[in-house]
Amino acid sequence: MIDRTRAMWPQIADVIIERIADGTYPPGSKVPSVVQIAAEFGVVNSTAQRAMERVRAEGLTRSEKGMGTYVLRPEERDQP
Template structure:
C-alpha cells in the first residue's frame, strides 16, 4: 500500500496520521501488532529514525504499547 507524502509538512506526522487512521478503521484492531520500525521505513521510504519518532508519538498518545522483544501493539482503549 503506497502513500503519497507531502514534503512540505513533517513526514513523521503524516505517517502517524496514516497509522492512526488504520487503527481507527480497524486495519490494526486492538492488541494486534503494528508495523516495526523497519517495516515502516520500507513502506514509507523514510529513515529508521523517522519511523521511531512515529512509534514514539503513537505511544505517547496512548494509541500503542510496546513489549520488549515482541514489538508494538495497538493499545486496548475500550477501558478508557
C-alpha cells in the first residue's frame, strides 16, 4: 500500500482522500488526528501534517481549532 522508497506524505494524503471518497470518513465526520495518522502510517507528525494540508487544499476538509478536522459535505466544498 505505502511505498517507503517514495515520499510518504503524498501517499498518505491519497489514502485519506480515498477514504473520504469511499465513505470510510463520511461527510460531517471527524478525520483522525495528525498524531493518530502518524501512528497508523509509522511516520513523524510533520509528515502526517503535510498530508492533511494537502487533503485540506483539495477542499475536502475543514479544521476547527481545538476541535479537530472534519470532512466537508459536498455542498460545502464549492464555497470559498
